[in-house]
Amino acid sequence: MTSLPLSADLIAETNARDAVALEEDYAALGRKLDRSGIAIDAVKARVANFSVAVPSWGAGRGGTRFAKFPIAGEPTDIHEKLEDCAVINQLSRVTPRVSPHFPWDKVSDYGALREEAASLGLGFDAVNSNTFQDQPGQAHSYATGSLSSTVAETRQQAVDHNIECIEIGRQLGAKDLTVWVGDGTNLPGQQDLARSLDRYLDAAAQVYAALPDDWRMLLEHKMFEPAFYSSVISDWGSSILAAQELGDKCQCLVDLGHHAPNVNIEQIVARLHRFGKLGGFHFNDSKYGDDDLDSGSINPHQLFLIFNELVEAELHPRGGFNPSYMIDQSHNVTDPIESMLSSAEAITQCFAKALLVDRDALHTAQDGNDTMMAFQALRRAYTVDVSPIVAMARMEAGGAIDVLTAYRDSRWRERKSQERKAVGLGAGIV
Numbered sequence: 001m002t003s004l005p006l007s008a009d010l011i012a013e014t015n016a017r018d019a020v021a022l023e024e025d026y027a028a029l030g031r032k033l034d035r036s037g038i039a040i041d042a043v044k045a046r047v048a049n050f051s052v053a054v055p056s057w058g059a060g061r062g063g064t065r066f067a068k069f070p071i072a073g074e075p076t077d078i079h080e081k082l083e084d085c086a087v088i089n090q091l092s093r094v095t096p097r098v099s100p101h102f103p104w105d106k107v108s109d110y111g112a113l114r115e116e117a118a119s120l121g122l123g124f125d126a127v128n129s130n131t132f133q134d135q136p137g138q139a140h141s142y143a144t145g146s147l148s149s150t151v152a153e154t155r156q157q158a159v160d161h162n163i164e165c166i167e168i169g170r171q172l173g174a175k176d177l178t179v180w181v182g183d184g185t186n187l188p189g190q191q192d193l194a195r196s197l198d199r200y201l202d203a204a205a206q207v208y209a210a211l212p213d214d215w216r217m218l219l220e221h222k223m224f225e226p227a228f229y230s231s232v233i234s235d236w237g238s239s240i241l242a243a244q245e246l247g248d249k250c251q252c253l254v255d256l257g258h259h260a261p262n263v264n265i266e267q268i269v270a271r272l273h274r275f276g277k278l279g280g281f282h283f284n285d286s287k288y289g290d291d292d293l294d295s296g297s298i299n300p301h302q303l304f305l306i307f308n309e310l311v312e313a314e315l316h317p318r319g320g321f322n323p324s325y326m327i328d329q330s331h332n333v334t335d336p337i338e339s340m341l342s343s344a345e346a347i348t349q350c351f352a353k354a355l356l357v358d359r360d361a362l363h364t365a366q367d368g369n370d371t372m373m374a375f376q377a378l379r380r381a382y383t384v385d386v387s388p389i390v391a392m393a394r395m396e397a398g399g400a401i402d403v404l405t406a407y408r409d410s411r412w413r414e415r416k417s418q419e420r421k422a423v424g425l426g427a428g429i430v
């Protein structure tokens with residue numbers, strides 16, 4: 001039986017305050033879109049089917065290598081994280097899956113954890129392995145690498161951990177294994193750049209061989225950090241080459257923060273799709289590097305352009321279109337629930353805007369080399385305020401029209417601060 005964390009009455013009360021205004025805004029937007037031949041209810045139906053997963057680790061306050069500033073009522077284990085994720089989904093109705101990270105979310109009974117999540121209205125998304133940190137009592141250190149380590153026993157340990165993650169994921173009902181390694185170097189000459197990739201590919205092939213038939217292995221690239229001179233899987237080029245070598249069940253995952261500044265991420269998305277290797281996303285935003293800021297907070301236009309490519313890719317699947325969508329952010333100074341509510345809304349709005357693009361006008365302008373009209377086809381969609389569509393879809397699914405006000409009215413964090421144990425201080429990028 002499902003038992004959601006917030007009272008339905010509370011959501012209904014806050015919705016009652018906003019419902020008339022929403023109806024008016026929705027009707028006005030419906031008339032505007034109708035003039036362009038767009039049926040607002042059809043867009044709303046697509047939005048209602050959209051979803052994005054949340055990361056279990058995102059439910060806690062993040063930190064930098066300098067400090068972490070915990071808040072009272074923060075979750076300290078996977079059970080409390082699931083509760084918070086259920087709050088996000090209950091209000092937003094767009095985040096029904098949680099992506100777990102191991103060993104951070106380790107428990108003794110994964111069947112029970114799956115049931116616990118289901119009772120909160122949640123399922124599990126991709127499982128994430130962690131070979132970028134050492135754990136207490138671990139036999140071999142990852143300090144100088146994991147899947148690409150020069151030490152055979154360390155590589156084997158990393159392979160075994162990934163295979164264990166697949167086994168855990170099977171019990172949780174997941175279908176994807178996301179592999180991000182921090183492997184790389186900090187000084188020129190530290191490792192042979194070609195041979196470290198050979199070792200990575202060899203070890204990754206052992207993980208790939210353990211994938212069930214209906215699973216995918218998603219390779220997440222990252223340009224720098226923790227390695228500051230070279231990373232083994234540093235960019236989408238390394239990622240797609242590795243994915244092509246490993247096989248059809250291996251695809252690439254694009255974390256928006258993991259590129260060089262000003263890289264054209266939407267073009268990377270189109271390229272990966274072109275070659276059947278677009279596996280998924282970690283949504284976040286960044287200004288300087290991998291800052292893990294809230295999605296759409298710095299460059300919402302880029303997020304829209306990415307969704308424009310995704311909508312285009314779905315229309316022209318080229319043999320498949322099944323990218324997994326997930327948020328991956330570090331909430332250093334906000335309540336993580338609030339950041340994820342706000343981010344889920346920003347992501348869904350960009351998807352909705354991309355649905356509004358007049359594709360015939362765009363393609364005609366593109367084919368005729370009418371640069372300005374091609375751009376205007378995108379601009380017209382981007383400038384529409386789609387918030388009534390997203391809010392209406394959410395309300396009809398049982399969520400809140402104004403997610404942040406409803407969350408604050410629930411006093412969730414204050415109530416949890418009475419029940420949950422305090423999180424320790426300390427630094428660490430997680």
Ligand code: PSV
Nearest residue numbers: 128180220255282328429430
């Ligand atoms: C690495 O920066 C990353 O984006 C990977 O997805 C990790 O699994 C995650 O952050 C958590 O640290």
Ligand code: MN
Nearest residue numbers: 220255282328
């Ligand atoms: Mn990530």
